[in-house]
Amino acid sequence: MSVTLKDVAQAARVSVSTASRALTGTGLTSERTQQRLTRIARELGYRPNPIARGLKTGQSRLVALLVHNLTNASFQVMAEVVQARLKALGYQMLLCIGGDDAQQESDTLTTLVDHRIDGLIVVPTGKNGPQLKALAKDVPIVCLVRRDDATDLETVLADDPQGAYLGTRHLIELGHKRIGLIVGRQDTTSGRERLSGYVRALREAGITRDDTLIHAGHFVPETGATGCRKLLDLPRPPSAIFVANHEATLGVLRVTAERNIAIPDDLSLLCYEDMPWFEWHRPAISIVDNGARDLANLAVDRLLHRMDAKGNGNDGVREYRVGARLIKRDSCRRLDTPISARSTKPTSSPSKSSAARSAASKSSAAKPAKV
Amino acid sequence: MSVTLKDVAQAARVSVSTASRALTGTGLTSERTQQRLTRIARELGYRPNPIARGLKTGQSRLVALLVHNLTNASFQVMAEVVQARLKALGYQMLLCIGGDDAQQESDTLTTLVDHRIDGLIVVPTGKNGPQLKALAKDVPIVCLVRRDDATDLETVLADDPQGAYLGTRHLIELGHKRIGLIVGRQDTTSGRERLSGYVRALREAGITRDDTLIHAGHFVPETGATGCRKLLDLPRPPSAIFVANHEATLGVLRVTAERNIAIPDDLSLLCYEDMPWFEWHRPAISIVDNGARDLANLAVDRLLHRMDAKGNGNDGVREYRVGARLIKRDSCRRLDTPISARSTKPTSSPSKSSAARSAASKSSAAKPAKV
DNA sequence: AGCATTTATGCAATCGATTGCGTAACTGGC
DNA sequence: GCCAGTTACGCAATCGATTGCATAAATGCT
Numbered sequence: 013m014s015v016t017l018k019d020v021a022q023a024a025r026v027s028v029s030t031a032s033r034a035l036t037g038t039g040l041t042s043e044r045t046q047q048r049l050t051r052i053a054r055e056l057g058y059r060p061n062p063i064a065r066g067l068k069t070g071q072s073r074l075v076a077l078l079v080h081n082l083t084n085a086s087f088q089v090m091a092e093v094v095q096a097r098l099k100a101l102g103y104q105m106l107l108c109i110g111g112d113d114a115q116q117e118s119d120t121l122t123t124l125v126d127h128r129i130d131g132l133i134v135v136p137t138g139k140n141g142p143q144l145k146a147l148a149k150d151v152p153i154v155c156l157v158r159r160d161d162a163t164d165l166e167t168v169l170a171d172d173p174q175g176a177y178l179g180t181r182h183l184i185e186l187g188h189k190r191i192g193l194i195v196g197r198q199d200t201t202s203g204r205e206r207l208s209g210y211v212r213a214l215r216e217a218g219i220t221r222d223d224t225l226i227h228a229g230h231f232v233p234e235t236g237a238t239g240c241r242k243l244l245d246l247p248r249p250p251s252a253i254f255v256a257n258h259e260a261t262l263g264v265l266r267v268t269a270e271r272n273i274a275i276p277d278d279l280s281l282l283c284y285e286d287m288p289w290f291e292w293h294r295p296a297i298s299i300v301d302n303g304a305r306d307l308a309n310l311a312v313d314r315l316l317h318r319m320d321a322k323g324n325g326n327d328g329v330r331e332y333r334v335g336a337r338l339i340k341r342d343s344c345r346r347l348d349t350p351i352s353a354r355s356t357k358p359t360s361s362p363s364k365s366s367a368a369r370s371a372a373s374k375s376s377a378a379k380p381a382k383v
Numbered sequence: 384m385s386v387t388l389k390d391v392a393q394a395a396r397v398s399v400s401t402a403s404r405a406l407t408g409t410g411l412t413s414e415r416t417q418q419r420l421t422r423i424a425r426e427l428g429y430r431p432n433p434i435a436r437g438l439k440t441g442q443s444r445l446v447a448l449l450v451h452n453l454t455n456a457s458f459q460v461m462a463e464v465v466q467a468r469l470k471a472l473g474y475q476m477l478l479c480i481g482g483d484d485a486q487q488e489s490d491t492l493t494t495l496v497d498h499r500i501d502g503l504i505v506v507p508t509g510k511n512g513p514q515l516k517a518l519a520k521d522v523p524i525v526c527l528v529r530r531d532d533a534t535d536l537e538t539v540l541a542d543d544p545q546g547a548y549l550g551t552r553h554l555i556e557l558g559h560k561r562i563g564l565i566v567g568r569q570d571t572t573s574g575r576e577r578l579s580g581y582v583r584a585l586r587e588a589g590i591t592r593d594d595t596l597i598h599a600g601h602f603v604p605e606t607g608a609t610g611c612r613k614l615l616d617l618p619r620p621p622s623a624i625f626v627a628n629h630e631a632t633l634g635v636l637r638v639t640a641e642r643n644i645a646i647p648d649d650l651s652l653l654c655y656e657d658m659p660w661f662e663w664h665r666p667a668i669s670i671v672d673n674g675a676r677d678l679a680n681l682a683v684d685r686l687l688h689r690m691d692a693k694g695n696g697n698d699g700v701r702e703y704r705v706g707a708r709l710i711k712r713d714s715c716r717r718l719d720t721p722i723s724a725r726s727t728k729p730t731s732s733p734s735k736s737s738a739a740r741s742a743a744s745k746s747s748a749a750k751p752a753k754v
Numbered sequence: 755a756g757c758a759t760t761t762a763t764g765c766a767a768t769c770g771a772t773t774g775c776g777t778a779a780c781t782g783g784c
Numbered sequence: 785g786c787c788a789g790t791t792a793c794g795c796a797a798t799c800g801a802t803t804g805c806a807t808a809a810a811t812g813c814t
Contacts, residue, residue, distance in 0.1 A: 014521075016799095016800060016801085017800065017801060018800075018801095026763075026764085027763070027764045027765075028764090028800085028801080028802095029763075029764060029765080029766095029802080029803075030762080030763055030764070032800095032801065032802060032803085033762095033763090033802090033803090036802085038803095040761085040762070040763090041761095041762065041763080042761080042762060042763090045762080045763090059493070059497050060497075060800085060801075061438075061497070061499070061799090061800055061801065062497055062498055062499075062801095063434055063437045063438050063443065063498070063499055063799090063800080063801090064438050064769090064799070064800030064801040064802090065800075065801050065802075066434045066769090066801090067432075067434050067435050067438050067768090067769045067770065067771085067799090067800080067801075067802095068768070068769050068800085068801055068802045068803085069769085069801085069802070070769080072434065073498075074498075081463070082453060082459040082462055082463055083459065083659065088453040088454065088459065091453055091478070091480075092452070092453055092480055095478070095479065095480050096480070099479075099490075099491075099494075104477055104479075104494060104495075104498060105477070105478065105479075106475055106476070106477060106478075107462070107466070107476065107477075107478035108466065108470075108475075108476075109462075109463055109466050109467070119470075120470075122430070123470075123475060124475075126430050126431075126432070126433055127433055127434070127444075127445075127475060128432070128433075128434055150385075262659060262660060262663050265660075265663040265664075265665075266662075266663050269663065269665050269667075287660075288454065288633060289633060289636075289658075289660055289664075291637075292633050292636040292637050292640065293636075293660075293664065294636075294640050294665065296640075387769095387770060387771085388770065388771060388772095389770075389771090397793075397794085398793070398794045398795075399770090399771080399772095399794090400772080400773075400793075400794060400795080400796095401792080401793055401794070403771065403772060403773085404772090404773090404792095404793085407772085409773095411791085411792075411793085412791095412792065412793080413791080413792060413793090416792080416793085431770085431771075432769090432770055432771065433771095434769090434770080434771090435769070435770030435771040435772090435799090436770075436771050436772075437771090437799090438769090438770080438771075438772095438798090438799045438800065438801085439770085439771055439772045439773085439798070439799050440771085440772070440799085441799080
């Protein structure tokens with residue numbers, strides 16, 4: 013079917029070994045034969061068979077990325093970044109979707125090492141620590157976004173304590189004192205850390221923590237919906253909600269829409285992790301940006317590093333943090349400003365005019381996009 | 384490192400061949416040895432090496448999906464569906480992102496066949512017909528969403544003529560006569576077909592086509608922004624815009640937001656291809672659903688079929704269509720109903736006050752929410 | 755010129771499976 | 785009890801590369 017190394021060798025009247033050495037550039041062949049074989053290989057349209065090579069070398073030029081889903085915008089960005097980076101280096105990305113499910117994750121991991129992947133970037137569920145640890149002996153692994161506490165793997169995390177702190181502080185600075193928090197499951201790194209950042213900001217501001225304002229739950233829209241309802245039904249509902257559970261955002265929006273709640277006039281809304289449409293939503297939604305692109309890039313960097321320094325095990329195992337950034341748009345309002353001052357009428361306070369919006373988008377455009 | 388067939392064979396005191404036959408279940412071994420070997424293999428934790436197997440059999444248990452990006456919600460859905468279906472059958476999905484770029488597509492295709500993929504589902508750019516055609520001799524290929532006219536590959540398409548027709552007719556039925564169309568590049572199947580569906584609906588309604596209302600462009604948000612501006616700047620702007628270019632939707636929303644245009648009061652908006660947040664947007668955005676999930680499922684079905692009937696080449700090459708569906712939400716209004724009847728304020732010119740906003744959201748609350 | 759090195763090449767084993775062919779062992783029919 | 789026909793298994797080749805070891809050729813050194 014396709015041209016093999018043997019064909020090339022025969023055409024050049026040399027042995028397969030020589031052909032192999034010439035084409036892989038081991039420097040063990042004469043300049044002349046090397047060039048001659050390169051030419052002949054090109055003429056014949058020879059393409060090395062990665063499977064055959066892989067059998068011998070134990071490498072596959074395949075790197076896997078295991079994420080929970082593709083609905084989460086951060087995971088989309090990560091998938092695109094990882095794929096682009098790897099392709100440039102001659103690797104193919106195996107994208108796997110684990111659904112944040114322990115069993116699926118476990119199965120997938122097994123299949124992946126069967127396929128002799130050269131590296132793995134994984135967003136761990138945290139429930140397969142032992143397995144991950146075992147696999148790490150055979151293949152370089154980098155954890156992304158979440159830590160798996162049962163392992164000591166290299167890990168690239170968002171700075172969630174800082175992000176949640178920044179977001180909460182922003183709301184406090186706008187005059188909010190009762191701030192609802194909808195956050196992820198507390199058995200995940202991000203869930204815990206975002207809660208802690210929120211708590212710290214409150215403490216610093218001298219606001220006593222009110223647990224009825226905190227709703228932790230699974231990473232699904234329903235969490236947002238029920239959490240939001242619970243918060244709004246409180247005797248003294250919050251004036252702002254910080255949705256630090258990305259997937260929950262849709263649920264929150266649904267409930268505020270159903271209940272006819274105007275944002276930011278009736279309620280300020282701050283979300284976590286950017287999505288393309290947050291900027292075009294009306295009002296544009298302010299967010300804490302977790303830096304998905306930079307997280308992915310760093311994870312790839314670290315993985316490549318480990319793949320190069322193969323074998324030199326867990327000497328330099330380290331944890332990295334990518335800083336969070338607050339991106340102010342139009343979904344949070346200053347509490348002390350009366351609502352009437354914010355409508356279309358020409359006033360001094362910033363309105364939702366196109367000027368304000370374009371300013372917001374300008375600030376986000378100011379950051380240079382990478383990759 | 385890992386347990387090989389040889390280890391299993393030795394442990395069972397049989398030859399590798401017997402072990403192989405017993406474990407792959409060829410029926411060429413006695414019942415007893417088969418069971419014994421299965422047991423021993425399990426005890427030893429034997430996992431067949433797909434690379435070694437692949438070298439001999441020429442198969443990799445890898446199936447590739449090549450899409451343009453992961454931003455488009457349809458592609459996200461397709462990736463998730465394909466991955467899930469394939470995994471259930473013991474295949475791994477290689478997800479590739481081609482960026483709708485001919486060169487990238489070509490490179491990727493080459494790499495993929497190098498890796499001896501067992502099958503390929505591709506959203507073609509349409510610019511690598513010859514290459515695709517050549518590859519189709521070696522590996523089963525199914526085209527998805529777009530046809531590549533230079534080939535005669537099995538193709539699964541959305542029913543874009545019908546979808547665009549349904550959408551346009553819906554707007555016409557609401558009383559709209561001047562309907563702007565923002566549509567994809569005319570060198571793509573979907574671009575052409577959606578335009579034709581739009582034209583047909585107009586013709587049937589006896590509305591003469593006005594080319595100043597039609598804006599075709601690349602599949603990027605900018606197309607929506609410039610198209611929308613062009614339409615709004617017309618001496619007689621349209622009363623409705625049909626955004627039949629999915630990626631352009633964000634651009635359109637940005638412009639309408641910038642210009643303070645109330646939807647659906649000032650302008651009706653109908654989009655193409657669903658996204659999770661369309662339903663939660665305020666107003667909820669009516670769409671023509673292209674059936675991404677069903678498209679992906681059908682593509683997998685067809686691919687598996689071809690992979691089974693391997694070699695029996697292009698006998699049954701066929702084109703499939705998955706029907707479109709109109710999903711009415713709140714972004715299109717009936718033209719003959721005066722606005723005053725819909726908004727709380729008794730004025731003709733809608734403002735961006737919270738009153739206007741809550742009016743819009745009230746109508747959205749009336750629709751029962753799905754999902 | 756003669757010997758020691760370096761350089762370039764070939765032979766053959768190897769990676770871990772699958773598979774055609776040959777053969778011993780077993781079955782059944784008469 | 786003998787022979788044909790299965791059945792179960794082993795031997796060895798094979799897939800397409802890489803690589804250790806041996807050797808021939810080219811070079812350097814005195």
